[in-house]
Amino acid sequence: MTTTMDVELQVIGSALRAVAEEMGAILIRSAFSANIKERRDCSTAIFAPDGRMIVQAEHIPVHLGAMPEAVAAVMALDPADGEIYILNDPYTGGTHLPDITLVSRTRVGFAVSRAHHADVGGMEPASLPATSRELYQEGMIIPPTLLDERILRLLVANMRNPDERRGDLRAQIAAHRLAEARLDELCEKRSSAQVVSAMDELYAYSERRIRAGLERLPDGVYRGSGVLEPAEGELTIEVAVTVAGDQVEIDFAGTSPQHDGNLNCPLAVTRSACFFVVRCLADPDVPASGGAFAPVAVRAPEPCLVNASPPAAVVAGNTETSSRITDAVFAAFSQATDVPAQGQGTMNNTTFGNRRFTYYETIGGGQGASPHSHGPSGVHVAMSNTLNTPVEALELSYPLRVERYELRPGSGGDGAQRGGDGVLRELRVLEECRLSVLCERRRNRPRGMAGGEPGALGRTRLNGKELPPKATLQLAPGDIVLIETPGGGGWGPAPSSSD
Amino acid sequence: MRRVAVLGIDVGGTFTDAVLLEDGHVRTAKVSTTPEQEQAVLAAALAVGAAAADRFTHGTTVATNAFLERKGARTALVTTRGFEHVLHLRRQNRASLYDLSVDHPDPLVPLDRSYGVVGRIEPDGERVPLDLTTLPEIDADAIAVCLLFSFRDPTHELAVADELRRRYPDKPVVASHEVAPEFREYERASTTAADAYLGPVVSRYLRSLAEACGSAGLPEPLVMRSSGGVATLEEAAEHPSWILVSGPAGGVVGAARVAQLAGFENAIAFDMGGTSTDVCLIANGRAERTNERQVGGLPIRLPTIDIHTVGAGGGSIVWRDSGGALQVGPQSAGAVPGPACYGRGGMEATVTDANLLLDRLPQRLADGLELDPTVAAAALASVDPADVIAVVNAEMLRALRLVSVERGHDPRDFALVAFGGAGPLHACELSDELGCSTVLVPESAGVLSALGLAGSDERRDRVRSYVRPLAEIDGLPTEGAADLRYQGQSFELTVPLGGDLAADFHASHAERYGYADESRPVELVAVRTADVNPGPVLEFASDLVASAVGPVRLDLAGATCWVPEGWAGETDSHGTLRLERTS
Secondary structure, X not given: OOOOOOHHHHHHHHHHHHHHXXXXXXXXXXXXXXXXXXXXXEEEEEEOOOOOEEEEEOOOHHHHOOHHHHHHXXXXXXXXXXXXXEEOOOXXXXXXXXXXXXXXXXXXXXXXXXXXXOOOOOOOHHHOOOOOOEHHHHOOOOOOEEOOHHHHHHHHHOOOOHHHHHHHHHHHHHHHHHHHHHHHHHHHHHOHHHHHHHHHHHHHHHHHHHHHHHHOOOOEEEEEEEEXXXXXXXXXXXXXXXXXXXEEEEEOOOOOOOOOOOOOOOHHHHHHHHHHHHXXXXXXXXXXXXXXXXXXXXXXXXXXXXXXXXXXXXXXHHHXXXXXXXXXXXXXXXXXXXXXXXXXXXXXXXXXEOOOOEEEEOOOEOXXXXXXXXXXXXXXXXXXXXXXXXXXXXXXXXXXXXXXXXEOOOOOOOOOEOOOOOEEEEEEEOOOEEEEEEOOOOOOOOOOEOOOXXXXXXXXXXXXXXXXXEEEEEEOOOOEEEEEOOOOOOEOOOOOOOO | OOOOEEEEEEEOOOEEEEEEEEOOEEEEEEEEOOOOHHHHHHHHHHHOOOOOOOEEEEEOOHHHHHHHOOOOOOEEEEEEOOOOOHHHHOOOOOOOOOOOOOOOOOOOXXXXXXXXXXXXXXXXXXXXXXXXXXXXXOOOOEEEEEOOOOOOOOHHHHHHHHHHHHHOOOOOEEEHHHHOOOOXXXXXXXXXHHHHHHHHHHHHHHHHHHHHHXXXXXXXXXXXXXXXXXXXXXXXXXXXXXXXOHHHHHHHHHHHHHHHHOOOOOEEEEEEOOOOEEEEEEEOOEEOEEOOEEEOOEEEOOOXXXXXXXXXXXXXXXXXXXXXXXXXXXEEOOOOOOOHHHOOOOOOOEHHHHHHHOOOOOOEOOOOOEXXXXXXXXXXXXXXXXXXXXXXXXXXXXXHHHHOHHHOOOHHHOEEEEEOOOHHHHHHHHHHHHOOOEEXXXXXXXXXXXXXXXXXXXXXXXXXXXXXXXXXXXXXXXOXXXXXXXXXXXXXXXXXXXXXXXXXXXXXXXXXXXXXXXXXXXXXXXXXXXXXXXXXXXXXXXXXXXXXXOOEEEEOOOOXXXXXXXXXXXXXXXOOEEEEEOO
16 A cells, blocks of 8 residues: 655645535535525535445535435436436435535546425324324425426425525535536546546546554454434344454344334435444544444444335434434444543434425534533534524524524533533523424433543423424414433542542 | 825834835834834834834734734623524534534623523514613623614614614724725624724724824824724724735735836735735726725625735645655744744754755844755755745735636736745745736835825725615716625626616626626625725835846845846836846
């Protein structure tokens, strides 16, 4: 393996990274729904002609490992230059239905954008139902399809707020047109062959870095587990992590079977969660490319909770189960190296909607503490990193009012290093609408590490009355929804107060 | 007729530069910056021979230093009750995606000095009346007030600010609608807190500066703001967050003037110093502006010259990462110990060492510093110096593309104005990559910020927030700019006032995002106007004569220039070296 990198290729690589970032900027700046324009729940990437991911604009970790399947699914249809395909089917390249992915063929490989749309149809406004039991209830299923004006019309006709959907999809298309133009320019300046060589080198480069990071971990088999909170009973994730030299195998044998509700993950999401942990531990700064995950093998029985088969419902898998997978994999690695205490471990998905509007938000909480630093407060901790919607932006656009938005002091676990604090957010609705909440850590506290205390539980209340972790219900004007998000675990024993 | 003398003094981290223009002649001076900046200002004025200037303009780093070093006032924040933690909640995203131990920089106001007051304005007006009895006693040296929706209806915020000013007449109280009347409460609160936080420090400095100038017989200085225009001392002291980017703004104004004298209304200012590089696009003779900038990790929402900064400069350290890629910066060897070739004990190779080995720097600099190629070669070891230049150029090219191509400008229409210690060494090669065909190296490349200061306009920016359908609004001013978007979007495109705003917006949207939708209503978010009182027109001549045909190194008084193969040029009557691509 070479240990230096051709500088010319490195320079082209930096240009490719710029293209992915510019795609992301265009998408965010021209989008219409709060979820993309304010919360930035989207990612963009450039792929090589053979379908390997080369660069990704860093927005949302859960999108990270789950894009290659989308490109593979489109490649199977042999797209022509300049064509844009659309998909969201979790079983053919997607993650959950609200994440709509566009894949376009460029002169050298593929451009990809993925954005979480505020509604894709289905049984509940905002398409995050708490009670779905099969995929059909969660919205319009889009297998990989060539996108043209007729298809666009058909799709948005099946979604609430078709006008907003059309605007957001056009923003996504604009990002792809830009990528096409930029890649053409680059190829004219450097030759397509040079650009493809640079792609190979970028991929190999990330792989070298991750392998170097894995090499530092002691070989062995490490086990971890995590518990999810479905409507009834418990679901468990069991994982065995085998580190051998510069590679790692992550096996979910023993995990609960496929869930009758919507906590299932397609394997692409499970892979994303595993890649996230490996990247945090092996090399947090490695550029995002498929090479960073080449040495990571992920296996799971099929079907099971973390490797679902159609037509299982999956909408909460992407947000909640993925969070718990990272906790379980971190727990396994904790036997090999220092890992942070558990963070809030949920995205606290909250949606409001009726025929007129749909609004989705996820709420940050406490991060777990690390051996040498406290856990940050009021942040997204794992597979998401969306921004909040500013109170003023929210109230100007939606029939919702924010009554309080505060930290929850003391909700982080005590320890030599304290866990981060959760968040309290209180919303009042102005018109009749449906509410869906999809949350975790309402029964099982985020664990501390090395003797640190656990973080506080989260809870959700409607007009003062506690709701179950997952619920969909009808709201009347004046109803008040109060969400308190979990704190992060502490690290190490707290200094005793008598000292 | 009496001769007019204009003086510009720019205080930087290491040096304080002065430029005096009198009767078409430019005099320059450089002195070391002292801990008390007003001392350095006086020394520089003396060194440049400015006994009696008619106009004195000043760029300062006092605000930036106090901000970055966290040496501002003990500040409190008053918000709408229920939103006291706005500065701590930020926008809820974490500081690093994959390094979970990293946190954001602490807010300027701690939780225990964040207070709430009862009262609520909503989009449609007041819902809960303001209850001033709920405003607690505040223990702080400066107070920021940011209530929800004050950008639309400031009555509650004004009442709170008035009450605080009555209670604490000696303490600066800043209300958010006075400083940044725009929607998004976190960014507005962050800006307001910064303004209050800097108040006492900046006022103190400007007071002693005024006294020092008075006793030295200098006119009271005008102070450069981030917007690229100057204002009176009193105005600067009132809103110190407006001078956070004071120094770099002067450089851009100087670059714009030099380009204009050379016949270019469109130019890109390229200022490469020891640790970082600032680039800014100048279109139609005017520097591009933006309305938000991150300073020290915190958002500041104010009219600012749109300078993009990257952590790459002459002193940037060369290293190889665990994947074998050659990296340059962002760590810098600084002035001490400096690049290895300075022989001051620096052991790590830098961009300057690579330039020396490629013979793009002389072995003896104009200020007498001897550079040692043997030490540079030892530090670089097996790394090819040409590779170092390629990597650092890629970093700077990214910044140059960001302000030009990615904002819809074709770089072929622009001249690159190279200044700062290392700018002229890299400018031609960057122009080749970017597509510019002219590079301008001003004679005053080493003191361009001070030159820009001397010629700066007085400028007072105003912003009025609307967030209403454009179709409903009449009676807009005809000069200035409007921030517009399709109803439902969150980011605006800025369109000049005076034309058909809707049509211009659709066209601008199509150009930027590839489509326009004339069926969608257009929303007016804000109107930005500025009162501009033009500064003196800088006219000057120079005796400097130089010419070059690449590949050749050209040692000028203030800078060293590398003219690669395919480039040639000579100086014009203003002393600006004008290089053109010949092939």
